[in-house]
Amino acid sequence: xxxxxxxxxxxxxxxxxxxxxxxxxxxxxxxxxxxxxxxxxxxxxxxxxxxxxxxxxxxxxxxxxxxxxxxxxxxxxxxxxxxxxxxxxxxxxxxxxxxxxxxxxxxxxxxxxxxxxxxxxxxxxxxxxxxxxxxxxxxxxxxxxxxxxxxxxxxxxxxxxxxxxxxxxxxxxxxxxxxxxxxxxxxxxxxxxxxxxxxxxxxxxxxxxxxxxxxxxxxxxxxxxxxxxxxxxxxxxxxxxxxxxxxxxxxxxxxxxxxxxxxxxxxxxxxxxxxxxxxxxxxx
Amino acid sequence: xxxxxxxxxxxxxxxxxxxxxxxxxxxxxxxxxxxxxxxxxxxxxxxxxxxxxxxxxxxxxxxxxxxxxxxxxxxxxxxxxxxxxxxxxxxxxxxxxxxxxxxxxxxxxxxxxxxxxxxxxxxxxxxxxxxxxxxxxxxxxxxxxxxxxxxxxxxxxxxxxxxxxxxxxxxxxxxxxxxxxxxxxxxxxxxxxxxxxxxxxxxxxxxxxxxxxxxxxxxxxxxxxxxxxxxxxxxxxxxxxxxxxxxxxxxxxxxxxxxxxxxxxxxxxxxxxxxxxxxxxxxxxxxxxxxxxxxxxxxxxxxxxxxxxxxxxxxxxxxxxxxxxxxxxxxxxxxxxxxxxxxxxxxxxxxxxxxxxxxxxxxxxxxxxxxxxxxxxxxxxxxxxxxxxxxxxxxxxxxxxxxxxxxxxxxxxxxxxxxxxxxxxxxxxxxxxxxxxxxxxxxxxxxxxxxxxxxxxxxxxxxxxxxxxxxxxxxxxxxxxxxxxxxxxxxxxxxxxxxxxxxxxxxxxxxxxxxxxxxxxxxxxxxxxxxxxxxxxxxxxxxxxxxxxxxxxxxxxxxxxxxxxxxxxxxxxxxxxxxxxxxxxxxxxxxxxxxxxxxxxxxxxxxxxxxxxxxxxxx
Numbered sequence: 001x002x003x004x005x006x007x008x009x010x011x012x013x014x015x016x017x018x019x020x021x022x023x024x025x026x027x028x029x030x031x032x033x034x035x036x037x038x039x040x041x042x043x044x045x046x047x048x049x050x051x052x053x054x055x056x057x058x059x060x061x062x063x064x065x066x067x068x069x070x071x072x073x074x075x076x077x078x079x080x081x082x083x084x085x086x087x088x089x090x091x092x093x094x095x096x097x098x099x100x101x102x103x104x105x106x107x108x109x110x111x112x113x114x115x116x117x118x119x120x121x122x123x124x125x126x127x128x129x130x131x132x133x134x135x136x137x138x139x140x141x142x143x144x145x146x147x148x149x150x151x152x153x154x155x156x157x158x159x160x161x162x163x164x165x166x167x168x169x170x171x172x173x174x175x176x177x178x179x180x181x182x183x184x185x186x187x188x189x190x191x192x193x194x195x196x197x198x199x200x201x202x203x204x205x206x207x208x209x210x211x212x213x214x215x216x217x218x219x220x221x222x223x224x225x226x227x228x229x230x231x232x233x234x235x236x237x238x239x240x241x242x243x244x245x246x247x248x249x250x251x252x253x254x255x256x257x258x259x260x261x262x263x264x265x266x267x268x269x270x271x272x273x274x275x276x277x278x279x280x281x282x283x284x
Numbered sequence: 285x286x287x288x289x290x291x292x293x294x295x296x297x298x299x300x301x302x303x304x305x306x307x308x309x310x311x312x313x314x315x316x317x318x319x320x321x322x323x324x325x326x327x328x329x330x331x332x333x334x335x336x337x338x339x340x341x342x343x344x345x346x347x348x349x350x351x352x353x354x355x356x357x358x359x360x361x362x363x364x365x366x367x368x369x370x371x372x373x374x375x376x377x378x379x380x381x382x383x384x385x386x387x388x389x390x391x392x393x394x395x396x397x398x399x400x401x402x403x404x405x406x407x408x409x410x411x412x413x414x415x416x417x418x419x420x421x422x423x424x425x426x427x428x429x430x431x432x433x434x435x436x437x438x439x440x441x442x443x444x445x446x447x448x449x450x451x452x453x454x455x456x457x458x459x460x461x462x463x464x465x466x467x468x469x470x471x472x473x474x475x476x477x478x479x480x481x482x483x484x485x486x487x488x489x490x491x492x493x494x495x496x497x498x499x500x501x502x503x504x505x506x507x508x509x510x511x512x513x514x515x516x517x518x519x520x521x522x523x524x525x526x527x528x529x530x531x532x533x534x535x536x537x538x539x540x541x542x543x544x545x546x547x548x549x550x551x552x553x554x555x556x557x558x559x560x561x562x563x564x565x566x567x568x569x570x571x572x573x574x575x576x577x578x579x580x581x582x583x584x585x586x587x588x589x590x591x592x593x594x595x596x597x598x599x600x601x602x603x604x605x606x607x608x609x610x611x612x613x614x615x616x617x618x619x620x621x622x623x624x625x626x627x628x629x630x631x632x633x634x635x636x637x638x639x640x641x642x643x644x645x646x647x648x649x650x651x652x653x654x655x656x657x658x659x660x661x662x663x664x665x666x667x668x669x670x671x672x673x674x675x676x677x678x679x680x681x682x683x684x685x686x687x688x689x690x691x692x693x694x695x696x697x698x699x700x701x702x703x704x705x706x707x708x709x710x711x712x713x714x715x716x717x718x719x720x721x722x723x724x725x726x727x728x729x730x731x732x733x734x735x736x737x738x739x740x741x742x743x744x745x746x747x748x749x750x751x752x753x754x755x756x757x758x759x760x761x762x763x764x765x766x767x768x769x770x771x772x773x774x775x776x777x778x779x780x781x782x783x784x785x786x787x788x789x790x791x792x793x794x795x796x797x798x799x800x801x802x803x804x805x806x807x808x809x810x811x812x813x814x815x816x817x818x819x820x821x822x823x824x825x826x827x828x829x830x831x832x833x834x835x836x837x838x839x840x841x842x843x844x845x846x847x848x849x850x851x852x853x854x855x856x857x858x859x860x861x862x863x864x865x866x867x868x869x870x871x872x873x874x875x876x877x878x879x880x881x882x883x884x885x886x887x888x889x890x891x892x893x894x895x896x897x898x899x900x901x902x903x
Contacts, residue, residue: 173659173660174654174656174659174660175659175660175661175662177615177620177652177654178652178654178660178723179673180620180639181618181619181620181639181647181650181651181652182647182651182673182674182677182678182727183639183642183644183647183677184677192673193662196662196664196665197662197663197664
């Protein structure tokens with residue numbers, strides 16, 4: 001859309017980020033940074049067992065205490081950020097992108113293409129997600145790329161359902177008929193006419209789905225097919241230290257707080273993305 | 285007579301984005317006497333519906349009744365607590381909305397919904413309520429009054445739904461009924477019977493009513509008194525006859541002018557249909573939905589054997605009721621719905637049925653503008669982006685040249701250039717329709733398919749858009765296929781007119797000769813169904829005519845027979861059901877499909893129906 005480039009001053013004026021959106025952005029950016037710079041800033045290697053005892057409280061040397069084997073929790077959280085932020089965000093992004101793309105195609109093409117795709121993905125939803133992940137991981141090993149793809153595949157059908165139903169509603173509108181009568185190709189209609197009207201709901205869905213992926217990932221780690229020890233994602237950290245909960249050990253509370261901060265941060269950011277003044281076809 | 289309703293210094297404000305309050309109804313005062321029907325008339329935004337709702341003690345979300353007094357009977361409505369308001373509404377004041385289809389629950393039977401209000405208010409036992417409802421169904425001339433209540437909303441027509449909802453409103457014998465544009469969404473032929481039914485019931489029961497409308501001609505039939513509104517202020521109020529004959533206010537004059545087809549038509553006079561070469565030729569067009577059968581016909585035929593020619597720079601009007609196939613015709617020509625049979629050719633070259641097979645130049649030459657300006661503009665794009673696309677797509681125009689052209693296009697449709705930066709949701713209905721038009725013009729087309737482009741607009745705004753279309757035609761030489769259900773609009777701007785009934789062209793001819801007698805019986809029905817701007821028009825409609833109107837439109841069928849035969853008052857028993865109608869060229873120059881001779885049509889339509897009825901069989 002070339003006019004967008006010709007009037008930059010006018011477009012910029014519209015972008016207005018709310019304070020809570022900025023807070024969300026800061027949190028997400030912080031964790032991304034930690035994930036990238038993890039090895040450089042962690043006080044200890046992930047498997048290093050300290051001499052402070054197990055499930056130790058917060059101290060100067062161990063700002064987040066130690067875990068059930070006496071390892072530094074802060075270090076484990078910093079190392080774990082790679083898995084939680086990296087694996088979960090990447091998997092959610094892939095699931096959301098693929099699901100939305102397929103949903104758009106199905107809505108724009110319609111006919112047998114839509115029917116076949118929808119039935120296949122419906123069949124997929126009927127498979128228990130953990131079982132599916134177990135099968136894939138036992139077949140291909142639990143390397144990080146396999147985990148990412150497995151988690152993404154599990155959440156594609158949900159994203160597909162959502163975006164397809166929205167795209168079908170938008171596809172029935174007159175401005176699509178106008179574009180079609182103008183001679184536009186299906187891809188242009190999908191990309192420029194339909195997609196901009198469903199971005200907000202798709203992003204909201206992204207935020208929710210991200211939380212599910214984090215939970216599933218920690219579930220898989222617990223079953224021994226997720227992140228392999230001595231590394232651990234945040235979910236696994238909570239689980240492996242769960243016996244410390246009775247004593248209120250920071251080893252179990254801290255990783256849980258980190259998960260909360262990340263999911264809240266992601267959702268704050270998404271809910272407060274700069275919106276156009278104009279409403280979308282979905283009535284936002 | 286004592287006033288039933290008295291409104292004094294009513295003020296309603298709307299909250300705007302910045303939290304300020306803008307008055308939308310400004311110190312309005314009027315009264316309604318017992319048994320009187322008062323019309324509130326004005327364009328959208330005039331505050332007419334807001335006032336009607338305020339009388340029920342209701343303000344829409346974002347609005348607030350900020351001052352004044354409303355008295356209904358002995359009750360001061362605005363001082364009622366919420367619980368008292370709930371029993372006040374639906375019992376003492378009832379409301380008939382514009383869209384009955386949206387007001388009925390699709391999954392419950394009609395009778396249960398009609399008596400629901402009375403049941404909730406505990407006015408009468410169920411059996412009595414149902415008995416009374418059936419009585420009302422009969423009074424409102426609904427077919428099968430005993431059993432119609434057992435149907436579901438989708439099993440009755442739009443006109444019947446509107447009467448059913450009126451029955452719901454009248455069931456509790458309210459002191460006041462508020463009718464909010466109750467016939468606006470209906471076809472003209474359907475509108476007649478609904479208006480007749482309303483009028484009869486109101487007269488028989490001495491109902492006090494407030495009738496909200498934008499249509500002066502309809503109001504002239506229904507109301508005793510008219511209140512003319514604009515921008516939340518009363519411009520004028522008076523007895524119906526006096527407001528129509530000698531309006532005091534300039535604004536009322538302009539409303540009358542916009543509503544008067546003859547005045548509009550006069551402007552179009554003085555030009556002849558251009559003698560130029562045919563631009564678009566359509567022949568033997570048959571189209572519909574569903575799979576194509578072995579006979580080459582679609583499962584659900586919508587258009588049957590349609591053929592016509594549009595000359596360069598001329599305007600062809602297409603009139604018909606909803607469901608007659610007129611929108612389908614535009615879609616078929618645009619290639620959105622491939623035709624099953626028939627040929628569409630542009631400048632002598634035949635076009636493929638599907639849009640995908642057409643060249644970019646052919647696509648450019650035909651543009652389409654839809655009725656619903658809202659859904660025809662992508663809400664996620666600015667006006668500038670919407671106009672930029674056809675410029676880049678057809679003409680490869682970018683950058684500075686494109687920006688200049690966008691400003692030109694906006695100027696062409698009388699919009700300020702700064703609107704390029706706005707989103708559709710920030711525009712009014714009339715502005716949106718102008719942007720739609722500008723987008724079509726951006727392609728520099730030879731032909732614009734206008735599908736009911738003014739139907740969703742107010743009379744005055746619609747008249748301005750029509751004027752614009754006419755100007756563009758003269759300046760740019762663009763031709764239009766102008767689809768409308770509004771006879772007077774078509775008569776005003778078209779060179780040639782075709783009348784479509786159930787997918788067939790029943791009459792086709794020149795603007796000056798069509799729509800005047802002798803004509804096809806369906807054309808006659810259409811013309812005489814258009815409300816006229818004079819008192820007593822509704823009461824003067826003949827019985828044969830009413831029977832035709834009450835029949836309701838039917839869909840296209842497979843038969844080669846006359847599609848209007850089941851509804852026609854001039855049907856020839858044994859002939860119309862047996863043989864396809866012949867094509868006749870009438871003396872005035874139009875082509876019709878009818879068994880009746882020109883002489884018989886003339887007798888029937890010019891006031892000698894007895895002679896027309898004489899013939900029983902073909903001589």
